[in-house]
Amino acid sequence: MAKVRNDVHQVDQMLPAGQMAALGLQHVLAMYAGAVAVPLIVGGAMGMSRADIGYLINADLLVSGVATLIQCLGFWRFGARLPLMQGCTFAAVTPMVFIGTKGGGLTAIYGAVIVSGALMVLLAPLWGRLLRFFPPLVTGTVITIIGLALIPVAVNWAAGGVGAPSFGAPKNLALALGVLLLVLVVQRFAPPALSRISVLVAIVLGTVVAIPLGFTDFSGLSDAAVFGVSTPFHFGLPTFDVAAIVAMVVVMLVTMTETTGDILAVGEMVGRPVDGHRLADGLRADGLSTVLGGVFNTFPYTAFGQNAGLVGLTKVYSRFVVALGGGILVLLGLFPVLGEVVARIPAPVLGGAGIVMFGTVAAIGIRMLAKVAFADNGNLMVVAVSLGVGLVPTAVPNIYEHFPTWFRTIMESGISAGCLSAVLLNLLFNHLKARRA
DSSP: OOOOOSSSOGGGOOOOHHHHHHHHHHHHHHHHHHHHHHHHHHHHHTTOOHHHHHHHHHHHHHHHHHHHHHHHHOBTTBOOOSSOOEEEOGGGHHHHHHHHHHSSOHHHHHHHHHHHHHHHHHHHHHHHGGGGGOOHHHHHHHHHHHHHHHHHHHHHHHTTOTTOTTTTOHHHHHHHHHHHHHHHHHHHHSOHHHHTTHHHHHHHHHHHHHTTTTSOOOTTGGGSOSOOOOOTTTTOOOOOOHHHHHHHHHHHHHHHHHHHHHHHHHHHHHTOOOOHHHHHHHHHHHHHHHHHHHHTTOOOEEEOHHHHHHHHHHTOOOHHHHHHHHHHHHHHHHOHHHHHHHHTSOHHHHHHHHHHHHHHHHHHHHHHHTTSOOTTSSHHHHHHHHHHHHHHHHHSTTTTTTSOHHHHHHHTSHHHHHHHHHHHHHIIIIIHHHHHO
16 A cells, blocks of 8 residues: 655645545535535526536536646646635525526626636735735634534535425434434544545445435436536627626625635645735636636636535545545536436435534634634624624525625625624724724
């Protein structure tokens, strides 16, 4: 068996091939449901045919894989070169549905996506210079919000998936609990090589148990296309509507905020602190991937929080593991039949694993906050208010439904709302006070 080199940083280590494959697949399974959710929601809201929605999903998987490879491996000034799995951002769903149904349609979405992605590339160096406004007080708060905001997603999966006829059925919750317990047992008692893939083991065994219980079946796979390539501008050449572009630029700013939190979180946990240059490189990769998304019939991209949680859970910090996961996504995008196999994993199975992963993200944020001084300053107020603001849309999802679209785009993402609050309050209680002294 190949040995792991000890003379290189753990982020740059190459693991044995078998471990790499299993760990990479684990990352794919952890993010798959979230990865396909955006094209499913947007395509469904626009009344697209099942074939066209399938095309969106395959395009999304393909570009997600390419985006992950760019972010992890990097070239020139693109890519943070950290273990970051990329996928479509949920922050873009509301404005894209509005543009697609009441604006200029799918081509207007893609025009706005291309422009906003190009603007992200241009703004990345400036954003990187703002890193001093993201001390551990802010980043710890944001990372905690990311984890807490994602937990309801895992709970919905555990209950069977939103809209499922059996949502909340005891059998769904029992299966999710079984997967959760299996993750814990493997993590605690299995040999180190196996404990690293505890989530993968739990998902595979959970799916095997779910088949005879009627949660899923793998019939009909023969009807899926074996091979398919997403071609540029499949749905028509992009159109550039000013209102659509403005909406997507707002989304881009939200996405840059979310990505900043994820990059800083992963940099912290893997022991490679992120400076302004590395942050700018990561944001450039997001921008480039978003441009590719607009060209290849998909949507804006960002780092996925659930995979950051998986990195923290497994303590496998190699970026090449996540890059291999990106390669698997490319294969899923090129071979739709493989995507159909993964898509048959029951939602409760993903929910049981998701609770652990998303909770890990929140725990990492709390660990960062443990390094912050809270005596004789306003730091406690910064954390308290930001957590409250960030969790408002999680607690009451429809609270902003009567507000303008631009406002909803920012505030309905608890991550962006909490981050904005943390940055502004940190300025108020720390930076402005320092200037008066």
